[in-house]
Amino acid sequence: MKAAVSLDWLLAGFMGLLLPIAPLVASILARDSAYLWDYRRSLVKSAGHLRSQVRSRAFSRYVLYGRLHKPVGETERETERETLVGECTHCGNCCMHRSCVFLDWSPEGASRCRIYNSSFWKQLACGRYPESSLDIALYDCPSFTAVPPGKPAAGVQVIPVVAIHDRE
Numbered sequence: 001m002k003a004a005v006s007l008d009w010l011l012a013g014f015m016g017l018l019l020p021i022a023p024l025v026a027s028i029l030a031r032d033s034a035y036l037w038d039y040r041r042s043l044v045k046s047a048g049h050l051r052s053q054v055r056s057r058a059f060s061r062y063v064l065y066g067r068l069h070k071p072v073g074e075t076e077r078e079t080e081r082e083t084l085v086g087e088c089t090h091c092g093n094c095c096m097h098r099s100c101v102f103l104d105w106s107p108e109g110a111s112r113c114r115i116y117n118s119s120f121w122k123q124l125a126c127g128r129y130p131e132s133s134l135d136i137a138l139y140d141c142p143s144f145t146a147v148p149p150g151k152p153a154a155g156v157q158v159i160p161v162v163a164i165h166d167r168e
């Protein structure tokens with residue numbers, strides 16, 4: 001567990017060294033020069049992104065998924081049988097606690113991703129959220145519920161979570 005947390009700090013430290021070029025990288029990834037033109041603001045947002053990355057253990061929780069927070073006595077198989085139900089309301093919580101540098105908001109206040117469906121985005125874990133009750137708890141998602149193993153979610157519609165981050 002300590003090794004996993006160290007991994008987060010190590011990667012955050014490395015990325016911290018690259019912080020001055022973060023606006024340029026964000027510009028390229030989002031194909032939006034606004035990150036570069038508003039350099040100072042982008043830098044502040046990138047620093048916030050990095051802080052949240054550590055807070056949410058963005059790296060280690062997927063490396064050690066299921067081991068880090070698994071309650072005593074729970075088996076891997078039982079975790080896999082959990083059923084997730086709900087529909088995303090675009091609150092933005094799961095976007096690094098609303099600190100992701102690519103997070104945008106619609107005029108109605110719904111979260112949108114500025115790199116949604118790009119090849120870079122597809123490498124991230126964003127499209128898989130939430131995968132379990134642990135994920136739901138981590139970002140305090142108000143819209144999904146985990147139905148424990150053995151309790152069928154009768155009458156509840158299961159929404160594919162892969163489509164929840166649509167930028168439109």
Ligand code: SF4
Nearest residue numbers: 095100102103113126
């Ligand atoms: S979906 Fe987009 S805005 Fe949300 S965390 Fe992922 S990259 Fe950031």
Ligand code: SF4
Nearest residue numbers: 088089091092094141
């Ligand atoms: S999945 Fe949950 S936490 Fe993420 S934006 Fe939707 S409602 Fe918010």
